[in-house]
Amino acid sequence: MTDVKTQMLERGRRARAAAAQLRDAPAAGRTRVLEILAEKLAAAEADILAANARDVDAARANGMTEALIDRLSLTPARIAGMAQAVTTIAAVPDPLGVETERWTPANGLDIARVRTPIGVLGVIYESRPNVTADAAALCVRSGNAAILRCGSDCLQSSLAIAALIAEALAEAGLSADAIQLVDTPDREAVGLMLTGLDGAIDVIIPRGGKSLVARVQAEAKTAVLSHLEGLNHTYLHEAADLETARAVVLNAKMRRVSVCGATETLLVDRAGAERLLPPVAADLIAAGCELRGDAEAVALVPQMKPAVEADWTTEYLAAILSVRIVDGLDAATDHIARYGSGHTEAILTTDAQAAERFAARVDSAIVLINASTQFADGGEFGFGGEIGISTARLHARGPVGAEQLTTYKYVVRGQGQTRP
Amino acid sequence: MTDVKTQMLERGRRARAAAAQLRDAPAAGRTRVLEILAEKLAAAEADILAANARDVDAARANGMTEALIDRLSLTPARIAGMAQAVTTIAAVPDPLGVETERWTPANGLDIARVRTPIGVLGVIYESRPNVTADAAALCVRSGNAAILRCGSDCLQSSLAIAALIAEALAEAGLSADAIQLVDTPDREAVGLMLTGLDGAIDVIIPRGGKSLVARVQAEAKTAVLSHLEGLNHTYLHEAADLETARAVVLNAKMRRVSVCGATETLLVDRAGAERLLPPVAADLIAAGCELRGDAEAVALVPQMKPAVEADWTTEYLAAILSVRIVDGLDAATDHIARYGSGHTEAILTTDAQAAERFAARVDSAIVLINASTQFADGGEFGFGGEIGISTARLHARGPVGAEQLTTYKYVVRGQGQTRP
Structure with a gap:
């Protein structure tokens, strides 16, 4: 057995034992862990920045792009944000x-369904050091132990944060084994986590890009709670209000183009296209968005490039929007059923009946009526935070917060009943 | 591509299309399918019996044991039971x-969480022909399409039942593709289902013995909703009422020894053992149950055989019970945590505080207080039926009825909100 395997199996055993303790710990004790952690994150700003500087220097030396460096970099404001996120999760109802x-x-029989933790979560993520604190906070709030595996690029930053998590658990009287960060960059550790560590891991949560999620789905021998693409659509119904359409489409695409809730395709009713599309497109173009439309859309907005088939299946995560003219609501929902990823779709309309028909026909995790797809977010849903947005169909769909990281058991109270 | 593969991928495509139709069908239409099916099952008794006789004859010729022949055999009463089960599921709230x-x-934003079907279920089962009707009824009630794969031993019986299901769907105006029975005994079909048929199957539900479930868990590339063993415990707390203990333990073990809710291990408080164990054991022995106890239990009931370590880990599914004397409630829950399968456990006690402590500490899908573990059943829970009892930790635990075969989506109603 390799050293990494021995170490990982031992982590699994310790996580399993800590999970039982955490499950039985009162809500107040778990809240206390989060309060202490938030304080420690603020107090340890200098240490975290120093550790992060080592990660950033190494990443630059390895030729990491500036976009990824930005994702990796911490600042005093980002550390404050991390502490604030932990405080927010501490305040979520247990x-x-x-x-x-x-x-x-x-x-x-008196049958009650009661929420319990899932057990031990394996969280595999990439180079965002804040995930270390976020994931730990959600796990503590939901009573789950966790084994966290960050991208090697952010290991020093994550180790600095994980040390604070361990201290916070210990100061609240809980085992520091409850939240463990894998401290080796050895890639064998990921493969071992995907085997479930001899049954010690109940579910793997991949939080990262497409290739990470695809690897986890292909190799995992455990359950996986994953999110795939957010190939989201906003549909301008013929009865859409123009000002709403302008504001919401611009926001849905351009507020942040790199988030999974961003709109990637705009569907426009033929009957409303001449009224709605030119002004909506003008706003997008003015904001720096590239538009790729079908022939009818291009005819209305000549600045558009012609779209090709691949545009309907691409999650750009960039300032690009595909635009298609459709022949009414059912054509819009058919397009979504064919090309969508089941994440988030929106209809903009003043026709309440059309809105409800759209909500009923669209089988995505989140269906919005007259609001921006960028609301696809656990914080916006009031969950205090999220470990991701699930596009799976089992267990949890949409934003996965503390409540979605629980399962249930039945407690059945009888008076000596036997079954006939 | 093999013929079987071509055929199965085509089944997948048709199931996916039918799933969209079934999802949008009103509750009344799906209820109507079940009412028609129940009538047809009763009316087609002779045809079903004839088909079943062909299965039974072939099985006998192949040397199947009488116990398995019994599981395979249909009678007028069993067909009536099948029709009644469908009627019961028809009456479950949609x-x-x-x-x-x-x-x-x-x-x-006005956020609503709304139940929707999972999509397409792949149900793989063994030689119980009634599962064909049960699974179809639960899928129709929950709006899921299904591809059913029965054991080859019951293929003729299942085909006869599946023909009625197809008729019932068609007569209610729904596509018969919604519930498809794989009509080839070729084992390649199972392997193909486990790949998910190019994404057409959302979840595989194995309903059968340990080896089937283990194969599915090892090979499935889709989500799996499985039940493993029911290694269930009944715990006699020192404050148990003797008459309750006698009645409930006898029922928990001996009502039906082959069901997954049967008790396999009896834990007895040392402080109450002398009072409780001898009479409880006498009832079990009188009913033909073999007892295997630890040294202290054998000392109290000399007819017991000595238990070995393997007895604590064996799901007998037979008239055998292992018996262990424990040193109080925490020792009992520690034993359950170590040896249990997370299915169903019971405490018998008149001490309400002890009962609640047991319910809180035991992390199984079902925890019963003063009732028989044989109540672990979707019908007894009021679900109208069940496709199995889940010991998984994600999505559904315990009895899996129509409601547990659903997922949800969020419908979010706004007034033009954009995200800051």
Whole structure:
């Protein structure tokens, strides 16, 4: 057995033991961990920045692009944001022990469905050091132990943050084994996590780009809670209000182009296209967005490039928007069913019946009526934070916050019933 | 591409198309399918019995054991039971479209969580022909399309039942592709289903013995909703009522020894063992149950055989019970945490505080207080039926009925909000 394997299996055993302790810990104790952690993140700003500088220097020396360097870099403001995120999660209502249903069937048993933690989560992420704090906070709030594996690029930053997490757990009287950061950059560790570490990991959560998620889905021997692409559509119904359409489409595409909730394709009703598309397109072009349209769209907005088939299947994550003219609501939902990724879609309309028909027909995790697709976010949903947005169909869809990281058990109270 | 592969991929495409139709079908239409199916099952008794006789004759010729022949065999009473099960599921409240939560976060959006079908289920089972009707009924109730693959031993019986399902769907105006039975006994079909048929299958549900479930878990490239063993414990707390203990333990073990809710290990508090164990054991022995106990248990009940370590890890599914004396509640829950399969556990006690402590500490799908573990059943829970009992930690735990075969989406209603 390799050293890495021995070490990882030992991590798994310790995480499993810590999970039982964390599961039984009262809400107040888990809240206390998060409060202490938030304080420590603020107090340790200099140490975290120093560790991050080592990561950034090494990344620059290795020729990392400036866009990725930016993702990796911490600043005093970003550390404050990290501490604030932990504080926000500390304030989320504790999900554990909550009875979500209670009923008595004909046999007279009193059946309650009660939220419990999943157990041990394996979180695999890339070069965003803040995920270390975010994921730890969501796991503590939901009573799950976790084994975290960050990208090697942000290992020094993550180690500095993980040391604070360990201190916060210990000061609140909990085992520091509850949240463990894998401290070796050896890639074998990822493969071992995907095997489940002899049953010690209940679910793997990949948080990162397409290639990471694809590898995890292909190799994992455990359950996987993953998000894939956000190939999101905004549909301008013929009865859309023009000013709403201008504001919402601009926001849905351009607020941040690199987030999974960004709109990638605009569908426009033929009946409303002449009224709606030119002004909406003008705003986008003025904001620096490239437009790629079908022939009818190009005819209305000559600055557009012609779209090709690949444009309907591409998550740009960039200031590019594909535009298609459709023949009514059902054609729009058919396009979404064919090309969408099941993440987030929006309709803009003043026709309430059309809005409800769209919501019923579209089978995505999030369907918005008259609002920006960029609201696809656990914070905006009031979850206090999220570990990702699930496009899976089982367990959790949409933003995955603390509550979505729980499962349930049935507690059945009887008076000596036997089954006939 | 093999013929089987071509055929199975085509099944997948047709199931996916039918799933969209079924998802949008009103509850009344899906109820109508089930009502028609129940009538047809009753009316086609002779045809089903004839088909079943062909299966049974072939199985006998192949040397199948009588226990398995019994599982395979249909009788007029069993066909009536099958029809009744479909009628019961028809009467379950329709889970689709139900809003399970609705709230407005600070951004003013009106967020609703609404139940939707999972999509296409792949159900792989063995030689119980009734599963064909049960699974179809649960899928129709929950709006899921399904590809069913039965054991080759019950193919003729299942084909007869599947023909009725197809008729019922068609008569209610729905596509018969919604519920398809794989009509080839070729084992390649199972392997293909486990690949997900090019994304056409959302989840595989294995319903059968350990080796089937293990193969599915090892090979599936899709999500799996599986149940493993029911290595269930009943714990006699020192404050258990003797008459309750006698009745419940006897029922928990002996009502039906082959079901996954049967108790396999009895844990008895040392402080109550002398009072409780001898009479409880006497009832079990009188009912034909073999007891295997640790040294202290054997000392109290000399007819017991000595238990070995393997007895704590064996799901007997037979008239055998292992018995262990434990030193109080925490020792009992420690034993369950170490040896249990996370399925169903019971405590018998008159001490309400002890009961609640047990319910909190035991991390199984179902925890019962003063009731038989044989209540682990979707029908007993009021679900109208079940496709199995999940010991997974994600999505669904415990009995999996129509509601547990749904997922959800968020419908978010705004008034033109953009995200800051």
